[in-house]
Amino acid sequence: MTKEIDPKLLEILVCPITKETLIWDKDNQELISKKAGLAYKVRDGIPIMLVDEARKID
Numbered sequence: 001m002t003k004e005i006d007p008k009l010l011e012i013l014v015c016p017i018t019k020e021t022l023i024w025d026k027d028n029q030e031l032i033s034k035k036a037g038l039a040y041k042v043r044d045g046i047p048i049m050l051v052d053e054a055r056k057i058d
Contacts, residue, residue: 003029003045015040016049032057 015033022031030039038054
């Protein structure tokens with residue numbers, strides 16, 4: 001089941017590395033930082049903003 005992320009939360013969340021805004025990937029339930037090349041998982045509506053747990057993307 002795919003969930004949405006609160007738009008207000010998305011407005012204030014930034015990548016912990018680049019401090020830039022994130023893109024919501026609904027299909028994969030991840031927040032994407034294109035500049036850092038990382039995807040942060042969202043579990044039960046809670047973003048996991050730990051660099052050590054982020055997935056590297058191209």
